[in-house]
Amino acid sequence: MNLTEKPDTVQWPQTYYVFVEKTGPFQNTAPQSWQELHSHIPAISQHNTIEKYFSLYNRDKQIYRAGVSLNAPPSKLPGGLGYEVVPGGKYSRFTLIGSYSQLPDASRRVFEIVADKKIPLRDGFNIENYVNDPRTTPEDQLVTEIMFPAA
Numbered sequence: 409m410n411l412t413e414k415p416d417t418v419q420w421p422q423t424y425y426v427f428v429e430k431t432g433p434f435q436n437t438a439p440q441s442w443q444e445l446h447s448h449i450p451a452i453s454q455h456n457t458i459e460k461y462f463s464l465y466n467r468d469k470q471i472y473r474a475g476v477s478l479n480a481p482p483s484k485l486p487g488g489l490g491y492e493v494v495p496g497g498k499y500s501r502f503t504l505i506g507s508y509s510q511l512p513d514a515s516r517r518v519f520e521i522v523a524d525k526k527i528p529l530r531d532g533f534n535i536e537n538y539v540n541d542p543r544t545t546p547e548d549q550l551v552t553e554i555m556f557p558a559a
Contacts, residue, residue, distance in 0.1 A: 409504070409506065409510050409513060409514060409517070410504065410505040410506050411502060411503070411504045411505075411510075411514050411517060411518070412502050412503045412504075413502070413517075413521055415500040415501055415502050415521075415527065415556075416500075416501050417498060417499070417500060417501070417558055418498070418499050418501045418553075418555070419496070419497070419498055419499075420494070420496045420497060420498075420499050420535065420555065421496045422493060422494065422495055422496040423477045423493070423494040423496065424477060424478040424479070424480060424481055424482065424491075424493060425464070425473075425475050425476075425477055425478075425491065425492055425493070425494045426452060426456075426475055426476055426477075426478060426482055426485060426489050426490070426491050427441075427445070427464070427473040427474060427475030427476075427489065427490045427491075427492075428441045428442075428444045428445045428448075428473065428474050428475065428488070428489060428490070429441070429471060429472070429473045429490050430471075430472050431469075431470055431471055431472075432470055433470065434465065434467075434470070434472050434512075435512070437470075437472040438463070438472050438474070441463075441472055441473065441474035442474045444474070444488070445474045445475065445476070445489075448486050448488070448489060449476075451485075451486040452476065452478075452482075452485065452486070452489075454484070455482075455483040455484040455485075456478045456479075456480070456482050456483055456484075456485075457478060457479040457480070458476045458477070458478060459476070459477045459478060459479055460476065460477050460537065460538070461475070461476050461538045462475065462476075462477065462535055462536060462537040462538060463475065463535070463536045464494070464533035464534070464535055465533060465534050465536070466533050466534070467519070467534070471533075473490070473533070475490075477494075481493075494533075497530075497532070497557060497558075498557070498558040499535065499555035499556060499557055499558055500522070500527055500529075500555065500556045500558045501553050501554070501555045502514075502518045502521070502553070502554045502555070503551060503552070503553055503554070504551070504552045504553075504554060505548075505549065505550070505551055506547070506548055506549075506550060507547045507548065507550060508538075508542070508547075508550060508552070511536065511552060511554075514552075514554060515536075515554060518554050518556070522556055527556065527558070528558065528559035529556055529557055529558065529559055530557045530558065530559045531557070532557035533557070534554070534555060534556050534557070535553070535554075535555040536552055536553070536554055536555075537552065537553040537555065538550075538551075538552055539551035539552065539553060
């Protein structure tokens with residue numbers, strides 16, 4: 409697995425976030441959330457400009473959000489979607505290069521590293537930022553940033 413094991417610190421910007429939220433075990437809720445979100449993408453795109461795809465999740469509360477950032481507050485969203493302004497802030501970033509199928513193992517490893525190294529965290533959602541487009545990027549070159557809210 410091609411995963412950085414030493415995080416760097418990055419500043420995540422304030423973000424207009426439209427999402428589908430599910431609660432429960434991530435192995436079930438993540439695929440369901442993304443499937444539902446993708447069914448809404450044409451309607452979201454009709455009145456909004458999508459900038460990036462990313463998920464927010466809280467492992468302790470088992471909350472998973474599959475979503476997109478927009479370049480402005482949303483207009484004419486279809487029903488069933490949540491919206492919030494993610495305030496941004498400092499994050500400890502780990503980077504995975506490779507297939508999304510490696511994300512469960514990579515996430516487990518990152519949680520271990522954060523606990524073992526006692527990396528100081530603040531309350532907030534973790535972020536999985538999907539840097540490139542899986543429709544046009546070879547699977548072994550996909551880049552995913554796994555980020556924890558840094559104290």
